Amino acid sequence: MTAMDTTLHICWQLFEQFLELSLMSVGGAISLVSEMHRRLVIEGGLLSDTDFTNSIALAQAAPGPNVLFVALIGWYSAGLGGSLSSMLGVMLPSTTLALTASRWVGVRRHWLGVRAFQSGMTPVTVGLLLATGWLLAPSVQHPGPLGLSITVAWLVWRTKAPLIGLIAIGGLLGALGWV
Numbered sequence: 105m106t107a108m109d110t111t112l113h114i115c116w117q118l119f120e121q122f123l124e125l126s127l128m129s130v131g132g133a134i135s136l137v138s139e140m141h142r143r144l145v146i147e148g149g150l151l152s153d154t155d156f157t158n159s160i161a162l163a164q165a166a167p168g169p170n171v172l173f174v175a176l177i178g179w180y181s182a183g184l185g186g187s188l189s190s191m192l193g194v195m196l197p198s199t200t201l202a203l204t205a206s207r208w209v210g211v212r213r214h215w216l217g218v219r220a221f222q223s224g225m226t227p228v229t230v231g232l233l234l235a236t237g238w239l240l241a242p243s244v245q246h247p248g249p250l251g252l253s254i255t256v257a258w259l260v261w262r263t264k265a266p267l268i269g270l271i272a273i274g275g276l277l278g279a280l281g282w283v
Contacts, residue, residue: 111182112185114150114186115178115182115185115188116189118144118178118181118186118189119189119192119193121140121143121144121148121193122174122189122191122192122193122194123193125139125140125143126193126194126195126197126198127197127198129198130225130228130232131232133170133171133173133174134160134171134233135235135236136232136236137160137236137239137240138239140156140177141153141239144177150182151177155177155180156177156180158176158180159179159180160240163175171194174190174194175190177190209222256270256274
């Protein structure tokens with residue numbers, strides 16, 4: 105198999121994996137990090153654990169949509185082709201479904217079943233985000249970030265603290281090497 109054939113094969117694998125994962129991404133693609141890790145790193149061997157974690161960290165630090173980490177996962181796996189196939193795979197089904205569902209729900213938002221479904225999806229999203237945190241936690245060198253995350257979550261939940269101020273404090277603590 106030539107290098108070009110291998111790259112095309114990896115691009116197709118990425119497209120298929122992200123196409124399947126896309127429809128499960130309740131709360132955004134970030135909520136499926138643990139499943140992506142299992143499929144792409146552990147089972148598929150398409151990229152290393154370090155490259156996977158770096159993709160998420162870099163995309164979360166950069167301005168723009170959170171889904172950028174999918175493009176970086178594709179980039180680490182197969183370059184530009186991997187990046188494009190990953191993004192197309194993750195965006196195509198979920199965007200189509202979201203547009204269709206939002207139009208349908210917009211007309212029927214007063215229905216009890218629609219309101220119940222929306223309320224029921226909140227714990228699912230929170231659970232998926234907690235699974236993501238659990239997966240990424242072992243890469244933390246010391247407990248500072250966990251304590252800071254818990255403190256910030258409590259402040260957001262219980263106070264009217266300005267979010268931009270909390271982000272600035274977190275950035276300052278990180279720059280000083282405290283977390």
